[in-house]
Structure formats: C-alpha cells, structure tokens
Amino acid sequence: MAITTTKSAFWKGFRDSAPFIFMASPFGFLFGVLAAEAGLIVPEAFAFSLAVFAGAAQFTALQLMQENAPLIIILISALAVNLRMAMYSASLTPYLGDAPMWQRALAAYFMVDQSYALSIVKFETEPELTAPQRMAYFLGTNGIVAPAWVIATAFGALVGTRIPDSWGVDFVLPLAFLAMIGPMLRTPAHIAACFVAVATALPAAALPYNLGLIVAGIAGMIAGAQAELWLERQKTKSEAAQ
Amino acid sequence: MSSIPAPLLWTVILGLAVGSYALRFAFIGFMGGKPIAPWLMRHLRYTAVAIIPALVAPLVVWPAPTDGAPSLMHFAAAAATLAVGYLTRNVLYGLGAGGVSLLLLYLAA
Numbered sequence: 001m002a003i004t005t006t007k008s009a010f011w012k013g014f015r016d017s018a019p020f021i022f023m024a025s026p027f028g029f030l031f032g033v034l035a036a037e038a039g040l041i042v043p044e045a046f047a048f049s050l051a052v053f054a055g056a057a058q059f060t061a062l063q064l065m066q067e068n069a070p071l072i073i074i075l076i077s078a079l080a081v082n083l084r085m086a087m088y089s090a091s092l093t094p095y096l097g098d099a100p101m102w103q104r105a106l107a108a109y110f111m112v113d114q115s116y117a118l119s120i121v122k123f124e125t126e127p128e129l130t131a132p133q134r135m136a137y138f139l140g141t142n143g144i145v146a147p148a149w150v151i152a153t154a155f156g157a158l159v160g161t162r163i164p165d166s167w168g169v170d171f172v173l174p175l176a177f178l179a180m181i182g183p184m185l186r187t188p189a190h191i192a193a194c195f196v197a198v199a200t201a202l203p204a205a206a207l208p209y210n211l212g213l214i215v216a217g218i219a220g221m222i223a224g225a226q227a228e229l230w231l232e233r234q235k236t237k238s239e240a241a242q
Numbered sequence: 243m244s245s246i247p248a249p250l251l252w253t254v255i256l257g258l259a260v261g262s263y264a265l266r267f268a269f270i271g272f273m274g275g276k277p278i279a280p281w282l283m284r285h286l287r288y289t290a291v292a293i294i295p296a297l298v299a300p301l302v303v304w305p306a307p308t309d310g311a312p313s314l315m316h317f318a319a320a321a322a323t324l325a326v327g328y329l330t331r332n333v334l335y336g337l338g339a340g341g342v343s344l345l346l347l348y349l350a351a
Contacts, residue, residue, distance in 0.1 A: 023334060030337075039245035044255075051259035056290060060297060061254050065246045074254055077297070079261045083289040090269035090278040097270060108267035171316060171344060174301040175323045177294050179336030182327020184291045193288040194295045201296035202303060213296050220292025225284040 009133040013118065013140025020114045021148045027055050027176075028149040031062070032156020033163065034173055038066050045157035049150045054112065056180060057081045063173055069210040077213050088116040092138070095123040099135045107138055115141040189231060193224030315350065319343035 028049060035045040052058055057078040064074045088111050096107055119138045123129065129137070185191050197220025204212030269278060302320040304310040322343045327336025 048255050051255055054262050075257045078258055080289050080293045082262045082265055083286050086265040086268050087286040089266050093269050104270050111266035170306040174298050175340030177298040178320055178323040179327045179333050182324050182336045183331045190291045193292045197292040197296040198299040201299040205300040216296035217293040221285050221288045224288025
C-alpha cells in the first residue's frame, strides 16, 4: 500500500513494527525478572527501562552492578554496547536531518534496533516519501513497541520478586546474552570480532576492576574492522582477476 | 541476595540515560547532513558484537551457579543457545533453546 498522508505513514510504521512486540515483550519481561532478582524494586526497574531504553545495555549494566564493578567500568561498558545507536543516528540523518529540532530530539530517544532496521529499509526503497512522512513512519515504528518494552519490564519486576532464589536464575542472563549474539553474527567480520573478544576476555578476566571487558571489547572491535577491510581487499582482488 | 546500593543504581540509570541519549542525538541533532568518517563507522559496527561476547565468555567458562567451577553442562547449554540463535537468526528461538537446556540442567542436577 502506498503511503499518501503523514497520518497513514505513522500507522504504516505502527503496523510494520507489530511483530516486534513478540521480541520486545519477552525481553523486557526478562529484564524485569532479573532486575528484581538483583534486588531492584518495581519502580526502579521501570525507571531503568524508561530512562535508558536500550535492552542490551541494560542487561550489561545489571550484570556488572552484580559483579560490584566500579561505576566508570559499568558506564563505559554499557555505553560501548550502545555505540551502535550513534551509527544508526548517523545513517538516518540524511533522511530525518531536515525535520524540526524538537522532532529530531524526540526521534533520538526512539533510536533503537528495530525502529532503525525498519526505517532504513523503508526510506531506501521509497525515496518519494516527504520529510514529515519519513518522521511519522519512524515514530510509528515505536508507537507500540516502546510502551510494550517498558510495561513488560514492570510486569517482569513484579513477577521476579516472587521467584524463589533456589530456581537458580543466575545463569539466565548469560544465556540471554548468547541468544542476542547469535543473530548479530551476520558476516565473517562479525564472527572475527566475536572470536577475538572471547579469546581476549578469558585471560583478561584476571585484570582488576573488570578492565578485561574493556580491553577485550576494544580488541574485538579492531579485529572486526580489520577483518572487514581484509575481506573488501580480497573481493576487489578477485573481481580484478576475472 | 546481594542488593545493589541505591546511589550506585541511580547514578548508573542517570549516567546511561544521558549517555545513551547523547549517542542517539549526536548525529541527527548536531551533524546535519555531514557524513561520519568511514573508519569510525567501521569500528562502531563491531562494538556490540565485541563487548557482549567479552562480557559473557567468563560467565560461561566460570558459571555463577557452580561458584565458578567450570561445568560441561553449563557450557553445553550456552553452546546450544548460541547455535540456535545463530542458525535461526532469531533471538527468541535462541532464548527458547537456552530455557530448555536450563530446564534439562535443573532436572539432571
């Protein structure tokens, strides 16, 4: 269906994002449960999701707080997980950069994996969209997913306080991270980044103040970037040979 | 249950809220249409896929439920979760596989 008005653009984004409820709700719920297990009360878990609004970073901060990591390490690590948001912001700027400042400020809050993924595809395939339609579509992709995430967190925290400690949920967080990593390994460069990060993290775990995490993260990042360059060079070489 | 001190928790929440917002706002708010340097984009692409495995690797090799003693069963549960997530490209299937293997762990224990 072609988008004809700003309003229909919003609802198109709203509908396109609907399947993501099934992703956001269980994850928000799980964050709430684990936050409650870590001792957070419902308003704290709720405020966490509302203010930070970034799943992977929230899980990272929660894990490190439980490990009694220093504040600065917690902040650096969780923000490093969120660096991809800066990349999303940069990549959507050509499409949304002309909107009024208050709209851009609002859009920045809603810059998450799913709104970015849906929007960039939409904007690339339908260049005839006007600037207000693009902004409406982008905001529409969060019309239902954002409330679902925050509400699911509160429910999870409510349920989490009733789960007995003996259930041993302290291995659920590592499993949640692993489930997140799987789909991220899209290219050989991503796999290289992951592999180098793991290989560095294990010996670096001996470093004080959880510094090993930062060291391993930087090593993985560099490995990914270098692998990407190398793969590009191989590609140009094989194309030149043909 | 080790409770997280409230001042630390709220500092983390506020710090992350401000920091995450700044990252999201940086380009769309300030840069206008200016493109970001390719070398920087190249590194940003791999931050999440480096930091998260770096965080999770020690948790799998020295799991908390065994007080840090390496455990083949926990390793197997972790491997199954990662493999299913990777093969299906779906976080939820991965998480489901993790849940099932955790249940098996619990029953076997």
